[in-house]
Amino acid sequence: MDINHDLDRDIPVIDWEPHLAERTKSMESSAIRELLKFAQDPEIISFAGGLPAPDLFPIREVEEACIYVAREQGMKALQYSATEGYYPLKQYLADSMHKYGIPATPENVLLTNGSQQALDLIGKIFIDPGRFVLTGRPTYLGAIQAWRTYQGKFHTMRLDDGGMVVEEVGRAYEKVVQDSGRPPAYIYVLPNFHNPAGTTLSLERRIQLAEIATKLDLVVVEDDPYGQLRFEGEFITPICNLIPERTIYLGTFSKILAPGLRLGWIVCSESLMKRLIQAKQGCDLHTGTFVQYVANDICQRGILKPHIKKLIAVYKERRDTMLDALTEFWPEGCQWTDPEGGLFLWARVPESIDTERFLKEKALKEKVAFVPGIHFYPNQDGGTNAMRLNFTYAPPEVIVEGIRRLGIALKKELGQK
Amino acid sequence: MDINHDLDRDIPVIDWEPHLAERTKSMESSAIRELLKFAQDPEIISFAGGLPAPDLFPIREVEEACIYVAREQGMKALQYSATEGYYPLKQYLADSMHKYGIPATPENVLLTNGSQQALDLIGKIFIDPGRFVLTGRPTYLGAIQAWRTYQGKFHTMRLDDGGMVVEEVGRAYEKVVQDSGRPPAYIYVLPNFHNPAGTTLSLERRIQLAEIATKLDLVVVEDDPYGQLRFEGEFITPICNLIPERTIYLGTFSKILAPGLRLGWIVCSESLMKRLIQAKQGCDLHTGTFVQYVANDICQRGILKPHIKKLIAVYKERRDTMLDALTEFWPEGCQWTDPEGGLFLWARVPESIDTERFLKEKALKEKVAFVPGIHFYPNQDGGTNAMRLNFTYAPPEVIVEGIRRLGIALKKELGQK
Numbered sequence: 001m002d003i004n005h006d007l008d009r010d011i012p013v014i015d016w017e018p019h020l021a022e023r024t025k026s027m028e029s030s031a032i033r034e035l036l037k038f039a040q041d042p043e044i045i046s047f048a049g050g051l052p053a054p055d056l057f058p059i060r061e062v063e064e065a066c067i068y069v070a071r072e073q074g075m076k077a078l079q080y081s082a083t084e085g086y087y088p089l090k091q092y093l094a095d096s097m098h099k100y101g102i103p104a105t106p107e108n109v110l111l112t113n114g115s116q117q118a119l120d121l122i123g124k125i126f127i128d129p130g131r132f133v134l135t136g137r138p139t140y141l142g143a144i145q146a147w148r149t150y151q152g153k154f155h156t157m158r159l160d161d162g163g164m165v166v167e168e169v170g171r172a173y174e175k176v177v178q179d180s181g182r183p184p185a186y187i188y189v190l191p192n193f194h195n196p197a198g199t200t201l202s203l204e205r206r207i208q209l210a211e212i213a214t215k216l217d218l219v220v221v222e223d224d225p226y227g228q229l230r231f232e233g234e235f236i237t238p239i240c241n242l243i244p245e246r247t248i249y250l251g252t253f254s255k256i257l258a259p260g261l262r263l264g265w266i267v268c269s270e271s272l273m274k275r276l277i278q279a280k281q282g283c284d285l286h287t288g289t290f291v292q293y294v295a296n297d298i299c300q301r302g303i304l305k306p307h308i309k310k311l312i313a314v315y316k317e318r319r320d321t322m323l324d325a326l327t328e329f330w331p332e333g334c335q336w337t338d339p340e341g342g343l344f345l346w347a348r349v350p351e352s353i354d355t356e357r358f359l360k361e362k363a364l365k366e367k368v369a370f371v372p373g374i375h376f377y378p379n380q381d382g383g384t385n386a387m388r389l390n391f392t393y394a395p396p397e398v399i400v401e402g403i404r405r406l407g408i409a410l411k412k413e414l415g416q417k
Numbered sequence: 418m419d420i421n422h423d424l425d426r427d428i429p430v431i432d433w434e435p436h437l438a439e440r441t442k443s444m445e446s447s448a449i450r451e452l453l454k455f456a457q458d459p460e461i462i463s464f465a466g467g468l469p470a471p472d473l474f475p476i477r478e479v480e481e482a483c484i485y486v487a488r489e490q491g492m493k494a495l496q497y498s499a500t501e502g503y504y505p506l507k508q509y510l511a512d513s514m515h516k517y518g519i520p521a522t523p524e525n526v527l528l529t530n531g532s533q534q535a536l537d538l539i540g541k542i543f544i545d546p547g548r549f550v551l552t553g554r555p556t557y558l559g560a561i562q563a564w565r566t567y568q569g570k571f572h573t574m575r576l577d578d579g580g581m582v583v584e585e586v587g588r589a590y591e592k593v594v595q596d597s598g599r600p601p602a603y604i605y606v607l608p609n610f611h612n613p614a615g616t617t618l619s620l621e622r623r624i625q626l627a628e629i630a631t632k633l634d635l636v637v638v639e640d641d642p643y644g645q646l647r648f649e650g651e652f653i654t655p656i657c658n659l660i661p662e663r664t665i666y667l668g669t670f671s672k673i674l675a676p677g678l679r680l681g682w683i684v685c686s687e688s689l690m691k692r693l694i695q696a697k698q699g700c701d702l703h704t705g706t707f708v709q710y711v712a713n714d715i716c717q718r719g720i721l722k723p724h725i726k727k728l729i730a731v732y733k734e735r736r737d738t739m740l741d742a743l744t745e746f747w748p749e750g751c752q753w754t755d756p757e758g759g760l761f762l763w764a765r766v767p768e769s770i771d772t773e774r775f776l777k778e779k780a781l782k783e784k785v786a787f788v789p790g791i792h793f794y795p796n797q798d799g800g801t802n803a804m805r806l807n808f809t810y811a812p813p814e815v816i817v818e819g820i821r822r823l824g825i826a827l828k829k830e831l832g833q834k
Binding site for chain 1: 418419420421424425426428429430431433436437438439440441444445466467468469471472474476477479480483484487488491492493494495496497498515518519520530531533534536537541542543544545548559562563565566567602603620624627628631634636654658659661662663671675676677678679686688689692695696698699700701702703704705706707708
C-alpha cells in the first residue's frame with residue numbers, strides 16, 4: 001500500500017452492518033427532518049416544519065449582541081467553557097423560571113443544544129434497552145426518535161381536548177410493570193399547546209398527575225417549548241411547581257428567540273443535574289460559548305419580553321387566519337383543535353382518508369405539505385386520518401392559499417366537487 | 418396538592434439511582450473538566466486544559482463575520498437547518514480536506530458540535546455494552562469518557578516515540594476476539610501530535626496500520642484535531658488517504674479558529690454517513706446554524722490560512738520556551754516528548770513520584786496544575802509517574818514561571834535542594 005494521489009477515485013463501499021451496535025438498528029431517519037426538506041422548495045407551501053416565522057427573528061438585536069460580545073468578551077466567548085453553561089445566563093434563566101412558577105436557582109439550570117439535546121440526555125441516563133416511557137398519543141416526534149435510539153419502548157395514553165387523559169396513568173404504569181418487569185423510566189408530558197395536538201393540560205389534571213407521580217415514585221419530563229407563547233386564556237402553573245423534586249423541566253430559546261442558535265435548558269434537582277452534566281460532558285463538552293454569551297446579552301438587555309409580545313400578536317393572527325380558512329375551505333366531516341398558543345394545530349379528516357398516502361399522492365401535487373398524523377404515534381396505532389399543521393411559519397395570505405389547496409385536494413379525495 | 422407559592426422552599430431530594438439506566442453507572446465526571454476549573458483561578462498557572470491561546474482568537478474577524486451573516490443571511494442563519502450541516506461550509510471543508518490528502522466531497526462531510534460530539538456519535542452507533550475499542554495507551558480522555566458511557570471497554574497498545582506500536586494491532590485484535598467473542602468496534606488513532614503523548618505516527622506505521630485494518634476488516638477512527646498545527650517536519654498523509662472506505666476522520670475548528678463556536682466535522686463514507694446523520698438527528702437535530710454561517714464566512718474570506726500560520730509561529734515559540742524551561746528547571750531523571758506540533762507534551766518524572774498525589778499535595782500548593790498521566794490510561798495501568806503539559810494557553814513568561822514552580826516542587830519531592 002502507498003499514498004494514493006488520485007483523490008477523485010471511486011472509493012469501495014464496505015459493509016458496515018456487522019460493525020454497528022444493536023441500538024443502531026433502532027434508528028431511523030426522522031420524518032420531520034425529511035419533511036423539512038419540502039420547506040426548501042419555494043413552490044410548496046409547507047405546514048410541516050415546526051418553524052418559527054423567520055421574518056420575526058430579532059436580527060438586528062442578534063447583530064448588536066454579537067458586536068458587544070466580540071468586543072467586550074471575545075476572549076472568553078470564543079474559549080472552552082463549563083459544561084453547566086454560562087453562569088449569568090443560568091442566573092437569568094433561573095430568575096425567569098422563578099417568575100414562571102418554578103423553584104429554580106442557577107445550580108438547577110443546564111444549558112443544552114436545543115431541547116432535542118435535553119431529550120437525548122434524558123434518554124441516555126434513564127433508558128435501558130426495552131425500558132418503557134409513558135407518553136400521550138400523539139406525542140412529539142423528536143422525543144420518539146431520541147428515545148428509540150436507546151431502544152426505549154412506549155406505552156401511550158389517550159389525549160382528549162384537555163390533553164393527556166391523566167386518569168389512565170395508574171393503569172398504564174401497572175401494565176408496563178406487568179409487561180416489562182420494571183416501572184416506566186418516566187412519563188413525558190407536553191402540558192402547553194401540545195405538539196402535535198395543540199391541547200393544554202388543565203390545572204386539575206396537572207395536580208392529579210403530580211399526585212399520581214408522587215404516589216408511584218414516577219419521574220415526570222415536562223417539555224414546555226411553547227409555554228411563553230400563550231395567545232389567550234389563563235397562565236397555568238407548570239407541573240415543576242407542584243413536584244420539582246421529580247420533574248425534569250425543558251425550556252428552549254428556539255421558539256422565543258431563534259432556533260439557529262441551538263439553545264435550550266433543563267431545570268431539575270441538583271442531584272440529578274450531576275448525572276446530566278456527566279452525560280453532557282461525554283456528548284460535546286459544553287454548549288457553544290459564543291451563542292450563550294449572545295443570548296445572555298439579549299436577555300440582559302430586556303429585549304426578550306417585548307419580542308415575545310410581538311410573536312404572540314403575530315402568531316395569534318396566523319392561528320386565527322388558519323382557523324378561518326379551515327372553516328371556509330375544508331369539506332364537511334373534518335375537525336381541528338383550537339390551540340390557545342404555540343405553533344401547531346391538529347386536524348382530523350374523514351376516516352376514509354389516509355393522510356400519509358394523501359400527502360404523497362395528492363397534497364404534494366397541489367404543492368402543499370403537512371406531517372401525517374401516524375408519525376406522532378410511537379406504536380403506529382392511530383393518527384392515520386390526522387395531520388399536524390404549523391401556523392407560525394407562513395404569512396397569513398400564504399396560510400389561506402395553503403389551506404385552500406388542501407381543501408380542494410380533500411374534496412376531490414372525498415368525491416366532492 | 419395545590420399550587421405552591423413558596424418558590425424558595427427546600428425541595429425534597431428523591432433517590433434517583435433506581436430510576437437510572439445501567440449505562441449511567443459507567444459515567445463519571447471527566448478529570449479534564451474538573452481540572453479546567455483550575456484555569457479559572459487566576460493565581461494558578463494551569464498546563465492542564467487543552468486550551469488554545471485566547472489572545473490569538475481572531476475576534477475582529479468573528480465580529481465582522483457576525484455582522485455580515487446577520488445583515489445578509491439573518492433569516493436563514495437563525496432558522497432550523499439540515500442535520501448534515503450548511504452546504505457551503507461542507508463544500509469548503511471537502512476542498513480543504515482534499516488539499517490535505519483526503520478524498521472528500523461535501524456529501525462525505527458532517528458538521529458536529531466539536532470533535533467531542535463526533536466521538537459520542539461514533540460510540541453511539543458502534544458500541545454495544547461490553548464491546549472493545551482498540552486504542553493506544555495513553556489516549557485522549559474525552560474519547561474514554563464518551564465511549565465508557567456506552568459501556569465500551571478498551572484494549573490498549575503501547576506507544577513509543579513513533580506513536581502507537583502498530584505491530585501490536587494484530588495480536589490485540591485476536592485477544593479481543595478471544596476475550597469478548599467479537600472483533601473490536603474500531604481502532605482509535607491520534608496520528609498527529611498525539612493528545613496527550615505529543616508523538617506522531619510515521620508514514621510507515623500508517624501504511625502498516627492501513628494494511629492490517631484492511632486485512633482484518635477493522636474500522637479506523639482517525640482523530641486529527643491538531644494536524645494543521647505542524648511547527649516543523651514534513652506533512653504526513655492521513656490514514657484516510659490510504660483507506661478512506663473504512664476510516665472515520667475527525668477534524669475541528671476548535672484549535673484553528675475558536676473552541677467556543679463548538680464546530681467540528683466528520684469525513685467518512687456516505688453509507689456510514691447516513692447512520693451518523695440519523696444518530697445526530699436524535700441528539701440535537703443539527704449543529705448551530707448561526708455559528709456554521711459565521712465559520713463559513715471566515716473560511717470563504719480566506720482568513721483561516723494566514724491565521725493558522727500565526728498560530729504556528731506563536732505555538733512553536735511557546736513549545737520551545739517550555740522545552741528550554743524543562744531543561745533548565747527540572748531535576749535529573751525526568752523525560753519529555755518533543756512534539757512537532759499540536760498543544761501538548763508528555764513528561765515523565767522519576768517512578769517514585771505519583772503525579773496524581775503530587776498534583777493534589779504539592780503542585781497545586783505551588784499554584785501550578787497539569788493533568789496526571791493515569792487519566793489517559795483507560796485501564797488505569799500506567800502513567801502514574803507521567804503528566805500532560807499544555808504549552809499553548811499561557812504566554813512564554815508564564816510558561817517559564819510555571820515550569821520553574823513545578824521544578825521546585827519536584828526537587829523537594831525528590832529530596833533535592
